Each structure stands twice: as C-alpha cells, then as structure tokens.
Amino acid sequence: MLELERKSVLVTGLNARALAVCRTLVRLGARAVVVDSAPVAATNVVARELREMGAMVMEGVDALPKGEFALAISCREGIFNEAIRAAGIELISELEFGFQITRCLVLAVGGTNGRGTTSRLIEQVLMANQRRTTVCGEKRLPVCTAAESSHEMDYLLVNASPSQLENTCFFRPSVAVLTNLAPDDLGCFSSREAYLKACARLFHNQQSFDWAIVQSDALAGLREIGVPLPAKIITFSATDSEADIFLDRGLLISRMPDWPGPLMNLEQCSLHGPHNAENLMAALAVGRVLRLPLDRMVDALQKFEAGPHRCNLVAEINGVRYVDDSAAWNSHALRQALLTVHPGFGSKPNVILIAGGRETGGEYHDLGPILAGRVKQALLLGPSAAKMSAAWRLFTPCAGADSLLEAVSVAANSAAPGDVILFSPACSSVDQSLDDNIQGVAFCAAVNSLDGAARSPSHNGNNDKPENGVE
Numbered sequence: 201m202l203e204l205e206r207k208s209v210l211v212t213g214l215n216a217r218a219l220a221v222c223r224t225l226v227r228l229g230a231r232a233v234v235v236d237s238a239p240v241a242a243t244n245v246v247a248r249e250l251r252e253m254g255a256m257v258m259e260g261v262d263a264l265p266k267g268e269f270a271l272a273i274s275c276r277e278g279i280f281n282e283a284i285r286a287a288g289i290e291l292i293s294e295l296e297f298g299f300q301i302t303r304c305l306v307l308a309v310g311g312t313n314g315r316g317t318t319s320r321l322i323e324q325v326l327m328a329n330q331r332r333t334t335v336c337g338e339k340r341l342p343v344c345t346a347a348e349s350s351h352e353m354d355y356l357l358v359n360a361s362p363s364q365l366e367n368t369c370f371f372r373p374s375v376a377v378l379t380n381l382a383p384d385d386l387g388c389f390s391s392r393e394a395y396l397k398a399c400a401r402l403f404h405n406q407q408s409f410d411w412a413i414v415q416s417d418a419l420a421g422l423r424e425i426g427v428p429l430p431a432k433i434i435t436f437s438a439t440d441s442e443a444d445i446f447l448d449r450g451l452l453i454s455r456m457p458d459w460p461g462p463l464m465n466l467e468q469c470s471l472h473g474p475h476n477a478e479n480l481m482a483a484l485a486v487g488r489v490l491r492l493p494l495d496r497m498v499d500a501l502q503k504f505e506a507g508p509h510r511c512n513l514v515a516e517i518n519g520v521r522y523v524d525d526s527a528a529w530n531s532h533a534l535r536q537a538l539l540t541v542h543p544g545f546g547s548k549p550n551v552i553l554i555a556g557g558r559e560t561g562g563e564y565h566d567l568g569p570i571l572a573g574r575v576k577q578a579l580l581l582g583p584s585a586a587k588m589s590a591a592w593r594l595f596t597p598c599a600g601a602d603s604l605l606e607a608v609s610v611a612a613n614s615a616a617p618g619d620v621i622l623f624s625p626a627c628s629s630v631d632q633s634l635d636d637n638i639q640g641v642a643f644c645a646a647v648n649s650l651d652g653a654a655r656s657p658s659h660n661g662n663n664d665k666p667e668n669g670v671e
Contacts, residue, residue: 202300205229210269210289213276214246217294220342221273222255235261237279273297277363278388293367295360298343300370303351307486308358310365310402311379313533314479318379319359321483321504326355328500329492333357363388366398372405375489377482381418382532396425406431413485415478416440436481438474445481447474452481459488464498470505473540509640511537514647519617522647525624526640531564534626538574541620549576550619552611556581556588557627564591571595577614579607584627608646
C-alpha cells in the first residue's frame with residue numbers, strides 16, 4: 201500500500217480520473233493538488249467536486265505550482281509531464297496508481313484498436329464461468345475506482361491505453377493481451393518507437409509464468425525494436441496461418457499442441473470481419489490460459505453483441521444500408537470497417553464513406569488501395585478534409601461537406617440499392633464533438649430523418665449479418 205498520509209500529491213488533469221484519484225488520496229490521508237492547463241470554463245464542474253472533497257484546484261495554469269510533492273499522478277495525458285520530471289517528482293499514471301492498490305489478479309488489454317471490444321469479450325467469457333470481474337480503465341470506470349472493491353473480485357480487467365502504460369513502474373498483469381499496433385495517430389508520443397515502447401510496457405514486469413497473448417504483426421513490431429517478452433507467448437492472427445490461433449475461411453483454428461483444431465465458427469457470431477475475428481481469438485486464448493472450458497467460452501462469445509458505434513447497422517432505406525462506425529478514431533480502424541463490407545455487384549466499389557473531423561496527426565495514404573476497391577465516393581468533414589482529399593482523390597472521388605447532416609443527405613441522394621453509407625471518421629471528432637457517442641447519435645438522427653426512413657426497418661445497433669453490405 202502506498203504510504204501517502206499527510207503528504208502532498210500532484211494530480212494533473214481535471215476529469216473523471218482525477219476525481220477517482222482524489223477520492224482515494226483523501227482515504228489515504230494525502231493532500232491532493234490538482235492542476236490543468238485547460239480553460240476554466242471547460243473544467244469548472246469537476247473542479248467544484250474536487251474542492252468539495254478538500255483538494256486544492258488550479259485551473260487554466262501553464263506551470264507547476266510551487267511546493268514539495270511526494271508523487272505526481274497523470275490523469276490527462278501529456279500535460280506537465282516534462283516539467284514534473286525536470287522537477288525530480290516521481291510521475292505515475294492513474295493506471296499505475298490503481299494497480300498499486302488492487303487486491304486481486306490483474307488481466308490487461310492493450311493496443312491501438314479493439315481494446316474495448318476485446319475487454320468486453322473477455323469479461324463475458326469470465327462471467328459465463330462464474331468468475332467475478334469488471335472492466336476498468338475506460339472513461340466511465342477509472343482503475344483506482346474499480347481497485348477499491350477488487351478484494352471482492354477474481355480478476356480486475358484493465359483496458360490499458362498506451363499513454364497510461366507509459367507512466368507505469370510496477371504494473372504487472374498476470375495475463376496481458378496486445379490487440380494490434382497501428383500507431384498512425386501518435387497523440388502525445390514523439391515517434392513510432394516511443395509509441396511501441398509505451399505499448400510494450402504491458403509486458404515489462406511479467407514473469408516467466410505469466411502469459412502474453414499477442415497479435416502476430418504486433419509481436420513482430422516489438423521484436424523489431426528489441427523489446428523482450430519474458431512471459432509465455434500465444435500468438436493470434438486473422439492473416440497469418442503460422443500463428444498459434446488463426447482464421448481460416450471463417451473458422452478460428454488453434455495450432456497449439458495441447459489445444460489443436462477448430463475452436464469456433466465466426467459465422468455463428470454477431471461480430472464479423474477480420475478485426476473482430478482477432479478480438480475473439482484473444483478472448484479464447486485468455487480463457488484457455490485460465491483453464492476455462494471451450495464450450496462455455498464459445499457459447500458466451502456467440503451471444504456477445506458489439507458496443508454502440510462499432511459498425512452498427514442503423515437502417516436500410518430503399519436498399520441502401522447506413523452503418524455507424526463513429527468509434528473509428530484512426531485510419532487503421534477505418535480500414536477494418538471497410539474490410540467488413542461485401543463488395544458490390546461484380547466486385548465494384550459500393551461504399552459511400554463519410555469521414556474526417558479534427559485531425560490527430562494521422563497519415564492516410566496507406567488506405568489508397570482499399571479505398572480504390574471498396575469506396576465509390578468519400579464525403580469529408582472538418583479540418584482533416586483537405587489532407588484526406590489529397591491522400592485519397594487518386595483512388596476515389598472526394599468532396600467536402602459542411603456538416604454531418606449535409607454529408608448524410610448528399611450520400612443518400614448519391615446512393616443506389618446495394619450501396620453502404622459508412623460513417624467511419626478516422627479522426628478524433630466531427631463537428632467539434634470530442635465524443636464518439638455524440639457524433640454516432642448525430643449520425644443516427646440524420647439517417648432517421650431521411651425521407652423513407654420510417655417505412656424501412658431500423659436496426660439501430662443490431663449486428664445480425666445481412667445478406668449484403670456490412671458482415
């Protein structure tokens with residue numbers, strides 16, 4: 201247990217994580233000082249709650265407060281990190297802080313995309329086998345909040361972002377999953393190598409009796425920069441038949457000597473596409489190392505429904521399918537969404553893509569070939585529109601739109617029966633919204649406002665496999 205009684209702790213960021221951290225600090229008898237560089241108007245609700253619990257709050261500041269601090273805890277990635285280190289203050293993430301007060305075994309899922317879905321799949325498998333667990337590390341449940349009741353659980357299941365992993369020191373999951381490495385949006389990282397090294401901290405403290413479950417390409421990326429993995433390794437891949445668990449014509453197959461043969465049929469799940477096949481493989485591998493029976497795992501995974509805004513079919517109007525993939529915040533996620541779409545008649549492109557928003561430093565040129573084969577038109581929004589158009593216009597016609605509502609209207613007027621209108625931003629936000637839930641709801645509202653929407657079946661998140669369009 202951290203010894204922080206009567207000591208001052210610096211917390212960076214005014215958000216839900218900071219609230220959770222400060223509640224724990226108060227319980228430990230520490231004095232919390234919370235700082236954020238964001239404008240006061242953007243943080244005042246959280247600031248009020250923090251002050252009510254006794255924390256000192258400094259909003260809209262551009263420098264560290266003076267004083268001696270026993271520890272600094274990062275709750276908002278990237279701010280003040282260099283200054284904290286320069287001042288000689290120990291810096292850890294909220295994830296690390298939560299881990300140090302956890303009182304059960306920890307499982308963790310890291311990687312660029314698919315962390316949320318894979319975490320929920322593992323949770324469903326565990327719960328179907330009467331294992332007590334909860335998923336944390338997401339916006340709605342910080343790690344240290346879940347850790348408070350971890351003595352009542354069998355496993356704490358952590359959705360571990362690269363920026364939170366970067367500032368860890370003792371974090372050690374007994375089973376760690378790396379879904380993929382696609383650092384096309386580096387965020388606060390200075391280079392691809394720095395990003396990979398942050399992701400690799402998922403395995404840094406593991407021992408030889410722990411487990412590392414790693415997507416094959418991600419493992420190659422770690423080995424490329426010389427990162428050792430001390431734990432026992434299981435690989436999985438939708439494209440590499442040499443992986444321990446791989447995809448072959450819709451079947452998830454194991455090559456593991458003590459677990460050989462077909463594991464489950466992807467066609468019997470509500471999740472589809474190669475990226476979801478890998479998410480399912482990872483969940484099966486976790487269940488295997490925890491010695492859970494295969495039949496119970498398969499039954500749980502077949503019943504799983506994807507979360508909102510992840511290739512959800514919103515409606516079919518006049519033979520055109522409208523798909524909400526607003527959780528796709530980078531180009532790798534957009535690629536995976538496009539791979540789930542059946543080509544049109546004669547293998548012709550049949551996707552009208554709505555993308556764009558607030559740019560996060562990503563590169564878009566690598567998507568050119570898949571756009572050429574799948575996308576008949578791209579409607580681009582926000583500050584990233586010009587960059588996307590420059591990268592894509594040789595592969596598919598590109599046009600701008602002033603709003604999401606306008607993009608949906610233009611797409612509807614351009615579409616023919618059999619087409620798929622796919623909203624997959626490949627950016628962090630659209631129309632100044634920072635929340636994929638908000639923009640997903642806005643897309644659904646725009647679709648449902650179209651003429652003919654009321655006369656057509658609305659699926660609104662139903663992931664049943666259609667005869668054409670999104671798998």
